[in-house]
Amino acid sequence: xxxxxxxxxxxxxxxxxxxxxxxxxxxxxxxxxxxxxxxxxxxxxxxxxxxxxxxxxxxxxxxxxxxxxxxxxxxxxxxxxxxxxxxxxxxxxxxxxxxxxxxxxxxxxxxxxxxxxxxxxxxxxxxxxxxxxxxxxxxxxxxxxxxxxxxxxxxxxxxxxxxxxxxxxxxxxxxxxxxxxxxxxxxxxxxxxxxxxxxxxxx
Amino acid sequence: xxxxxxxxxxxxxxxxxxxxxxxxxxxxxxxxxxxxxxxxxxxxxxxxxxxxxxxxxxxxxxxxxxxxxxxxxxxxxx
Numbered sequence: 001x002x003x004x005x006x007x008x009x010x011x012x013x014x015x016x017x018x019x020x021x022x023x024x025x026x027x028x029x030x031x032x033x034x035x036x037x038x039x040x041x042x043x044x045x046x047x048x049x050x051x052x053x054x055x056x057x058x059x060x061x062x063x064x065x066x067x068x069x070x071x072x073x074x075x076x077x078x079x080x081x082x083x084x085x086x087x088x089x090x091x092x093x094x095x096x097x098x099x100x101x102x103x104x105x106x107x108x109x110x111x112x113x114x115x116x117x118x119x120x121x122x123x124x125x126x127x128x129x130x131x132x133x134x135x136x137x138x139x140x141x142x143x144x145x146x147x148x149x150x151x152x153x154x155x156x157x158x159x160x161x162x163x164x165x166x167x168x169x170x171x172x173x174x175x176x177x178x179x180x181x182x183x184x185x186x187x188x189x190x191x192x193x194x195x196x197x198x199x200x201x202x203x
Numbered sequence: 204x205x206x207x208x209x210x211x212x213x214x215x216x217x218x219x220x221x222x223x224x225x226x227x228x229x230x231x232x233x234x235x236x237x238x239x240x241x242x243x244x245x246x247x248x249x250x251x252x253x254x255x256x257x258x259x260x261x262x263x264x265x266x267x268x269x270x271x272x273x274x275x276x277x278x279x280x281x
Contacts, residue, residue, distance in 0.1 A: 032279060033275045033276075033279055034275070036274065036276075036278035036279055037271040037274055037275030038275075040274075066233075070234070070236070070237040071237040071240050072236075072240065075239060075272075078272065078279075079239070079268075079272050082268055082272045082275065086264070086267065086268050090264075133214070133215075150206075152263070153206065153210045153213060154210075155263060158262070158264050159264075169227075169228050169229075169264075170227040170228055170229055173227045173228050174227060177221070180221040180261075181223065183214075183218050184221050194215070194218050194219045195219055197215060
């Protein structure tokens with residue numbers, strides 16, 4: 001049964017057989033959507049999809065008043081299921097891994113940069129840039145900012161970084177956003193234009 | 204463990220993309236469904252959704268979830 005956004009809201013927000021039918025249909029949408037979204041990222045067993053869809057149904061009912069109709073309802077619902085799925089997958093993947101072990105004692109160690117065999121000047125310029133960057137990191141960033149940034153560079157999920165720092169995902173994002181702004185200010189104060197240095201570094 | 208050349212490149216890219224005002228993960232997520240549909244329909248983004256695009260360029264976790272959502276929507280419409 002095809003439903004408009006308004007029909008989804010009304011049926012799910014109601015009671016009785018109409019709500020039950022809407023939940024059955026929504027469950028079907030979520031299962032199809034989630035399987036399609038996670039295709040190629042598995043393997044997953046059926047229980048994972050069933051459990052995630054069940055969690056998503058509860059979350060959707062809770063968040064129903066927040067649906068503003070700026071997208072199709074089905075898209076909004078599947079996005080919730082996808083987010084729940086990834087949260088669970090990351091939690092399982094990282095639950096036995098210590099961030100302290102991964103990051104080691106030093107948040108940032110200077111790298112050994114590859115040399116430009118035919119462009120020694122580029123070597124020196126890159127080295128100067130990296131040293132300037134490290135100076136800003138050491139001087140202007142807090143330890144928590146350095147830890148969070150280092151963890152993000154290692155592609156550790158934000159929820160895991162948050163758990164390590166006794167924080168939450170949004171707070172971690174703000175932490176690293178502040179760190180990036182400080183790094184940008186510091187490099188610009190040292191005379192670097194960030195657009196130019198990135199282009200020069202990758203060329 | 205030393206930071207790698209690739210990691211420096213990534214860090215510089217993040218710094219280059221950094222804006223004074225950025226939305227966080229929850230605010231990005233609150234608009235991701237609309238963002239995905241507009242991208243699939245190749246419609247232009249308004250200012251609010253441009254902030255979503257900027258967040259996705261930096262936040263690996265949100266980007267991963269968005270790509271999966273996009274994949275799901277594309278396959279569902281086949």
